[in-house]
Amino acid sequence: MAGKNGKENGKNGKETVIExxxxxxxxxEHVVLNAIDLDVYRGEILGFVGGSGAGKSVLMRTIIxxxxxxAGSIKVLGVDMAAAADEERAAIERRWGxxxxxxxxxxxxxxxxxxxFPVRENLDLSQRLMDELVVAxxxxxxxxxxxxxxxxxxxxGGMTKRVALARALALDPEIVFLDEPTSGLDPIGAGEFDTLxxxxxxxxxxxxxxxxxxxxxxxxxxxxxxVLADGxxxxxxxxxxxxxxxxxxxxxxxxxxxxxxxxxxAKPPV
Amino acid sequence: xxxxxxxxxxxxxxxxxxxxGAWVAQNASALETLIDSETARQEKLSQVAIDMNGVExxxxxxxWLLERLVRAFKARGCETKITGLKxxxxxxxxxxxxxxxxxxxxxxxxxxxxxLAAVGQSIASIGKSLTAFLNMLGELSVVLVRVIGRPRSFxxxxxxxxxxxxxxxxxxxxxxxxxxxxxxxAQQGIFHFRRFGADIYVVDMVGILVLxxxxxxxxxxxxxxxxxxxxxAELGSMKMREEIDALRTMGFDPIEVLVLPRILALIIxxxxxxxxxxxxxxxxxxxxxxLYGGIDPEIFLQRLKEAITIDxxxxxxxxxxxxxxxxxxxxxxxxxxxKGSAESLGLQTTASVVESIFLVIVLDxxxxxxxxxxxx
Numbered sequence: 001m002a003g004k005n006g007k008e009n010g011k012n013g014k015e016t017v018i019e020x021x022x023x024x025x026x027x028x029e030h031v032v033l034n035a036i037d038l039d040v041y042r043g044e045i046l047g048f049v050g051g052s053g054a055g056k057s058v059l060m061r062t063i064i065x066x067x068x069x070x071a072g073s074i075k076v077l078g079v080d081m082a083a084a085a086d087e088e089r090a091a092i093e094r095r096w097g098x099x100x101x102x103x104x105x106x107x108x109x110x111x112x113x114x115x116x117f118p119v120r121e122n123l124d125l126s127q128r129l130m131d132e133l134v135v136a137x138x139x140x141x142x143x144x145x146x147x148x149x150x151x152x153x154x155x156x157g158g159m160t161k162r163v164a165l166a167r168a169l170a171l172d173p174e175i176v177f178l179d180e181p182t183s184g185l186d187p188i189g190a191g192e193f194d195t196l197x198x199x200x201x202x203x204x205x206x207x208x209x210x211x212x213x214x215x216x217x218x219x220x221x222x223x224x225x226x227v228l229a230d231g232x233x234x235x236x237x238x239x240x241x242x243x244x245x246x247x248x249x250x251x252x253x254x255x256x257x258x259x260x261x262x263x264x265x266a267k268p269p270v
Numbered sequence: 271x272x273x274x275x276x277x278x279x280x281x282x283x284x285x286x287x288x289x290x291g292a293w294v295a296q297n298a299s300a301l302e303t304l305i306d307s308e309t310a311r312q313e314k315l316s317q318v319a320i321d322m323n324g325v326e327x328x329x330x331x332x333x334w335l336l337e338r339l340v341r342a343f344k345a346r347g348c349e350t351k352i353t354g355l356k357x358x359x360x361x362x363x364x365x366x367x368x369x370x371x372x373x374x375x376x377x378x379x380x381x382x383x384x385x386l387a388a389v390g391q392s393i394a395s396i397g398k399s400l401t402a403f404l405n406m407l408g409e410l411s412v413v414l415v416r417v418i419g420r421p422r423s424f425x426x427x428x429x430x431x432x433x434x435x436x437x438x439x440x441x442x443x444x445x446x447x448x449x450x451x452x453x454x455x456a457q458q459g460i461f462h463f464r465r466f467g468a469d470i471y472v473v474d475m476v477g478i479l480v481l482x483x484x485x486x487x488x489x490x491x492x493x494x495x496x497x498x499x500x501x502x503a504e505l506g507s508m509k510m511r512e513e514i515d516a517l518r519t520m521g522f523d524p525i526e527v528l529v530l531p532r533i534l535a536l537i538i539x540x541x542x543x544x545x546x547x548x549x550x551x552x553x554x555x556x557x558x559x560x561l562y563g564g565i566d567p568e569i570f571l572q573r574l575k576e577a578i579t580i581d582x583x584x585x586x587x588x589x590x591x592x593x594x595x596x597x598x599x600x601x602x603x604x605x606x607x608x609k610g611s612a613e614s615l616g617l618q619t620t621a622s623v624v625e626s627i628f629l630v631i632v633l634d635x636x637x638x639x640x641x642x643x644x645x646x
Contacts, residue, residue, distance in 0.1 A: 107610065107611030107612045107613060107614075108611050108612060108613030119295075122295075123295055123296070123298065123299065124299050125298055125299050125302070125331075126299070126302060129298065129299075129302050129331075129334075129335070132334060132338065133330070133331065133334055135369060135370075136330065136334050136366055136369045137330070139368065139369045139370065140330075140365055140366075140369075144370070145370075151610075151611060152610070152611065153609060153610025153611050154610075169330075171295060172294070172295055172329040172330050172331065199365075202361055203361040203362045203364075203365050204329075204330070204362060205358065
């Protein structure tokens with residue numbers, strides 16, 4: 001049932017779960033995104049990169065409906081979000097999960113209540129099952145049951161991200177949006193988080209849209225990379241395509257001094 | 271639909287379970303009932319075979335219930351087998367299989383001791399807030415002395431800005447409210463005094479009440495609600511975002527930079543507002559006396575001159591800066607007490623307004639005793 005109404009993509013036969021066409025977003029005089037096209041296919045991890053202030057988060061927030069667009073269309077799981085009725089849009093919103101940059105955990109609720117909140121609102125489950133699922137979800141993101149009764153202000157940065165990821169996954173979404181999931185984590189923590197995302201993507205069959213700056217994440221977990229510059233998606237493809245590109249910005253980004261370590265570590269893509 | 275999710279047949283010592291349909295979140299509730307009724311079977315069972323061939327979809331909810339089913343039978347000593355699980359879902363099952371069984375209670379237990387603990391904590395917190403209040407007063411005095419020693423370090427811009435916020439911008443609402451209060455008192459007074467033919471004493475009542483008590487009280491309560499809450503929220507969100515820590519690391523004293531200008535602004539602003547408020551209330555009272563009570567403005571003023579002395583006015587004005595100090599101190603103490611969460615910010619802001627209004631009224635009581643004793 002899921003995604004049956006999605007569009008087949010002719011090029012590689014994959015189903016498109018997010019289809020962005022000609023989307024323009026601006027604030028006042030300033031146009032941030034200028035007629036953007038982007039496809040995200042089912043089951044892939046798309047890394048979305050671009051300079052600071054290029055509008056990566058803006059596109060993400062536009063797709064999930066937090067920012068209005070001036071032109072263009074966005075289809076998620078085959079549904080045009082602008083034209084959809086309220087119930088239809090709500091149904092789609094339940095099929096995605098969002099990890100915000102700062103976690104955006106509800107600070108007045110404990111970790112358990114944070115994870116149960118979307119479940120409680122959308123499904124009618126027994127308290128026992130919800131409690132068990134909280135433990136299961138926490139373990140899936142690499143935490144244990146002892147954080148259940150903690151409040152968001154008592155969590156470290158890494159734990160906050162993990163709990164926020166667990167909350168994003170609370171309703172078993174098909175698409176997960178991650179806004180800079182590894183920012184603010186130490187390299188070991190960031191590496192673990194990357195592995196976690198890859199594992200979860202595999203086990204739950206997720207489609208992941210990841211805004212990131214982390215070259216290591218791009219190397220290790222992303223199937224495809226889309227690059228945003230000057231309000232346009234200037235390139236979309238695999239890491240190999242990116243490294244081969246002669247575009248000056250891409251060259252500077254992927255061949256800069258900070259990327260050396262990443263390249264040295266990365267296995268040559270098959 | 272729910273009856274096809276799981277069907278069980280027991281034969282001899284063997285239980286055969288056949289899953290079907292979509293084992294997903296939407297069906298989790300129905301599935302849980304079915305699974306619990308299967309695990310509650312009374313028969314003696316040695317083998318359980320779960321056939322998952324009919325299950326079209328499986329998500330974490332369904333997978334966890336399957337895992338719960340398996341665990342329940344394993345705990346009864348049954349040999350449990352899962353067959354026909356789709357390859358795609360193996361990884362998910364492995365993941366959930368690794369989840370450790372719950373250890374200990376997840377919830378904090380309530381009960382009579384918790385109630386006692388809550389009572390004890392709230393009593394202790396009264397003591398704590400009193401200490402915090404005195405602490406802030408002490409720190410503020412130290413900072414004040416230091417600033418008087420080095421006047422150049424005083425944040426004059428900040429003071430003016432705060433004065434604009436809590437004084438100037440409060441003028442219209444204070445004028446309006448005190449004007450209305452003056453009107454109401456005069457109307458009520460005339461209505462009841464008229465029965466005794468004592469209409470004219472309304473002027474005495476309005477004059478004394480407004481100048482001694484109501485002007486300053488209404489203003490202090492308005493300021494507590496309007497500016498005290500704003501102070502708490504401002505300082506609290508600065509505390510939440512570590513701005514106060516940032517100030518401290520740069521060698522600034524947050525009391526000097528943030529608290530002193532705010533409290534001084536109140537101490538300057540509230541007496542002015544009290545004066546304006548009292549005048550507005552008298553004006554309102556006079557207007558009602560004229561229009562409703564038929565007391566000419568000329569007579570009203572004449573009577574007012576006889577009824578009130580400069581002492582009544584002084585009593586009101588002397589109280590004003592102390593009220594301001596109380597409101598400002600409570601607001602800043604509560605703001606500094608904010609912890610990480612948004613809920614805490616809300617709690618402290620509420621506490622700030624409630625406490626400062628309470629203390630303002632208590633202080634007013636003490637002043638009444640004091641002024642009675644000194645004969646003002």
